[in-house]
Amino acid sequence: MSTVPPSELVVTVAEHLPTIAAGAGERDRERALPRAELDLLSALGALAVTVPATHGGPGGGAVEAAELLRLLATVDPSVAQVPQSHFVYLRLAEIAGSPALQQQLFGDVLRGARVANAQSERTGATVTDIATRVRIDDQGWAVVDGEKFYATGSVLADWLAVLARDRDGADRIAFLPAETPGVSVIDDWDALGQRTTASGTVRLDAVRVPLTHVAEREAAVGGPHGYGAFAQLLHAAIDVGIARGALTDAATFTRTSSRPWFESGVDRAQDDPLLVQRYGELEVAVRAAEAALDVAARAVDATWREPSDAAATEASLSVAAAKVLGDRAALEVTSVGFELGGTRSAARGTATGAHDRHWRNARTHTLHDPVRWKLQHLGRWAVAGTPPPRTAQV
CATH class of the missing domain: 1.10.540.10 (Acyl-CoA dehydrogenase/oxidase, N-terminal domain)
Known part of the structure; x- marks a missing residue:
């Protein structure tokens, strides 16, 4: 306990x-x-x-x-x-x-x-096309066959949550220990950013799972539980955190390593009024994203306490707004960090700035679940009161 x-x-x-x-x-x-x-x-x-x-x-x-x-x-x-x-x-x-x-x-x-996910696949026309299959064998076990990629955390996981489709076309989640016979996890993730997420390819060859450990995905996604909103909330939290960390490091670089521009008339870069103005604008962007994230998290919690259609709608809309603001803040701060740091900030191995790492991480992670569709859902609600759909991405 x-x-x-x-x-x-x-x-x-x-x-x-x-x-x-x-x-x-x-x-x-x-x-x-x-x-x-x-x-x-x-x-x-x-x-x-x-x-x-x-x-x-x-x-x-x-x-x-x-x-x-x-x-x-x-x-x-x-x-x-x-x-x-x-x-x-x-x-x-x-x-x-x-x-x-x-x-x-x-x-x-x-x-x-x-627990790590084994969800995404390479071969489908969209992310909702799932080739991994689950069937019931003669002994009453669930049997899973398929291949996943970008399975975040799988290389260092104890459990895998595998998305598979049954014979009737329904999506199931098979929960299984990572060392289950027939499971192979390959450490092959190599990307621009988010390089150490322990992601890999997961191969499942006739993996047997107790039926008690196979859950109906629609029960979570389709109900008024804020399930998709929760998933998106956590992605937004990562973007917002990247923005704050990048801004903190950029300010440290300005104080310790930047030279003032000669036209500013000041002895320290941190006293340049144009830099201070830009930092103020970035601080507003990050604070707005942090505030929206807090509002969204509380809206998701409301669906946990008392699930309802109204609560689920509000959770999805609040999270969509937080995702948009977090995405924008992360990309803006990590890009402008170079501008504020000057040429020195682009040098490889810069200890205090780390601008390239922040930018690569932000650029990679914000590719999750495009915010242009979050804006569509928010706009449809604003114009016509149309609630967002219930999916794992909203």
Whole structure:
């Protein structure tokens, strides 16, 4: 039984941010996976923050999960992205999982286990085309066959949540230990940014799973539970965290490494009124994104307390707004950081600036779930009162 309140777990993670930040630049350069950092989060109990109190957990909600990811993303958004799908699939198990699955999965997470997604596929015309299949064998087991890519956190996961389609075309989530026979996880993620998310290709060859550990995805996605909004909230939290971390590092660079422009008439770059003005504009953008994230997290929590169509609609709209503002802030701050730092900020190996890492991470992560569609949903609501659809992306 966990006796640590979820808010205290957030404070504890904040206290350990310097440890996680210490090697972030080197991990990015060397593509060294953050095993020690994730193990630290597991040991602190942070990754169990949303385990329901009825299962011995802290019983935290979207507010705590989003703040944890935002904090982590200020220092290393790759570390922050690993728990994103972890928390999302714990929520799915809470909504749609069998008692047997909940007991085993939540118990393992309370002991430090991590859950990774095995969801995306390369071959479909869109992200909703799923080739991975689940069937029932003669012994009454579920059998999963398929291949996934960009399975965030899978290389360092204890459990995998595998999206598969049954013979009737319904989507199922098969929860299975990562060492289950027939599972292969290949560490082959190599991208511009978010380089150390422990993502990989997951191959499933006649993987047998107890039927009790296969959940109906539609029960979570289609209900008024804010499930898709929660998933998107956590992505938004990462973007907002990147923006804050990049702004903090840019300001440090200005104070310690930048030279003033000769026309400014000042001795220190930090006293240049044009730089100060630009920093003020960026601070507004980041604060707006942080405020929207907090509003959205509370809206998602409202769906957890009292699920309803109205609450689910408000959660999706609030999260869409937070996602747009977070996306814009992350991209603007990480780009303008170079402008404010000058030529020196583009030098490779700049210790205090790290502008290229921030920009690459922001540019890569904000490619998740395009904000142009968030604006469409917000616009349709504003014009005609049309609620957003219920999907895992809204």
